[in-house]
Amino acid sequence: MDAALLGLVTIVIGVGGCIAYFYLSNQFLDHVLFPAKGENAGRNINRANMVRPWLFLAPAMIALGLYLAYPVFATLWFSLTDRNQDGAFVGFANYRQMADDPKFWEAMRNNMLWLLIVPAASTAFGLLAAQLTDRIKWGSFAKSLIFMPMAISFVGAAVIFKLIYDTRPVDQAQIGVMNAVWLQFEGGVGSFLILRLLPGLLLISGAALALFIAYGQGVAIKEKGGAFLRSIGILLMVYFAYAFLRLAYGAFTNEFDYGVPQNWLTMPGWNSFLLMMVLIWIQTGFAMVILSAALRGIPEETVEAAIVDGANPFQVFFKIKMPQISGTIVVVWTTITLVVLKVFDIVFAMTNGQWGTQVLANYMYNQLFVALDWGVGSASAMMIMLLVSPILIWNVYNARKEMR
């Protein structure tokens, strides 16, 4: 109760103090410093109006400067110094130490996977949900249910999915859905269809899609130029196609432990994907809400014209609607990317980075508060900042363009 009282007092002092500050400082400005009367009335009003914006801005600027701008530079400084040597400048020693840590590279690799998969899957599911619920009667109800995980904390979601991935010994009843479903497979025809053929075909079509995009880029080089960026794109797509084909080969040839409950969260390679599922589950609702609004904003005439010209529903979606909402897709993608870069709670609560699931944010937390190595911790925080900065620059660039 003590804390509650303290909280109440803080609300009163904090809010009252803010309002009192704004009110009193304005009164002071208008009546004491530059009174709008006497011989200099006109000049005083002008001066007061020059100062006033800064009165309004001051608390926000102080808070922003102290809590966001200053830490960026302070962290940069910490990452270049050694706390044990009284903060002596050590150059890139911390970064070198970090680069020698295999856990760091594991975190980087996992972060890259998260960055590829979570925004892509969330946007894709969100688009699917937005399109499916767009024209049906109970669409808004359906949307609010898919949107609901947004309100659930990462920790709560971690508990929810830990229950799903739960494993019991062979002789006990399985209470996790994953294992209960897994035990239904016995290696017969059904198992072949669902565990080998279906994922295999999906992966092969993914590879085909990647090759198709690469081909499209190749044609575009001939027609429009831009050889450098496009050839990077082609290389990337060819690599994806290769990776998909390898996974597809694996889907057909892997040995499965039918009838044995699996420890999903300790399976190297797969467990990261299971953690990503949690974030995809949460972020899909966000993508859906934004994309659904964008779909609504598409001029009806363009869709009607396409239907009159004989386009089928898929053509309408991919050739008419998709190009018109591509800007929104980029916004959704970058917003989810930012969430992914900061993801900490899910990994911390579910595996704490064990069994090959480390990510940068959790690696940083471990360095700071478990290993108590502020230098390496700051260095890894700077890595997150480095990954964020392209988006930062892009956002600022766009905002400035819009202001003009």
Next chain:
Amino acid sequence: MENIAGSKSALSWIVQLSALALVLLWLFPTVGLLVSSFRTSDQIASSGWWQSLFPTEQNLTLRTADPDDEGVQQLIDGVYTVSGNLFVVEGDADSAAESEATISIWGTSSRDIAAYQPGETADLGDGEQITVEVNGDYVWTSPTELSGRGQRAFVTATTPPEFTTENYETVLISGNTTDSMAKAFFNTLTVTIPATIIPIVIAAFAAYALAWMDFPGRALLIACVVGLLVVPLQLALIPLLRLHLEIGIGKGYLGTWMAHTGFGLPLAIYLLRNYMVGLPRDIIENAKVDGATDFQIFTKIILPLSFPALASFAIFQFLWTWNDLLVAKVFLIDATGQTTVMTNQIVELLGTRGGNWEILATAAFVSISVPLVVFFAMQKYLVRGLLAGSVK
């Protein structure tokens, strides 16, 4: 034209069914947690939560009362008799009435558990007989005095769905200190409310200045706010913790409120400015002509008109501070653990009581129930805020 109409309705059915499948898939995890929080630990351990919604059939090994116990064996008409109910738990006479299980088939040997129908009498040799009824009542008779342990019965019983609010009592009211969420609940509330209100007040003034006041450097400031919008708060942890320790705030509520205020401000200023810029210029200019000061314009015109934007930011900030783990761990929770918040408490429970799903599920549901209520009550503003915050 007919076949076009036909294909359309088929497509509409496919769309409806896919939407339904997607909604169910997205709902399934949360429902699992909710259902589990209403089951006892035995129920959770013995079957998946999806089975709890239907009557379950279980094979149980039960035992009659021990004939050597005082007063259990009675001599009726020259026959030694032990009678009672198989579902009675020792020391709890009411448990049989509470359990509504019904026996569909039973046996007296583990090799043949389906030997008898309920109501039939099994011959145990030496003149001993046992009869088991549907509800578990049994009569065990013998011409000679019975001794040894109670007779085993292998029954196949169907139990109706059964739910309990016991877990919530444990977690919220009567639990021991490590399980109790009551304290953590109030701590979370203490963090959340000031951390939601203070940034709104500060940001509203700043947003007004950035939207409607002319001064040099305004565009630069707006660009700064947009830039700070994406700065990861991970960077702020060490410098601010050091700062707090140096100026004597240490770890505690004050530092946490200030940290949440700082981290929430860019979004607050950005959202509110975007909204205020869209307000009609005429109103503000008319007020100025009528002699209103900027302060009056702000409090009497802008603030009431900006209510939707204020509400959407308030929801964001509330959800974010309520669900936060990292800021609380770094700035609030000290070695004594007196100021633990719910998210942290749950993570600790995951470590210490990883297998006690009844406690975990209930604790997690207590923590997510408040944001869910806020979410469903104020979804309109949340969506509006999301759209204003990311679509340009």
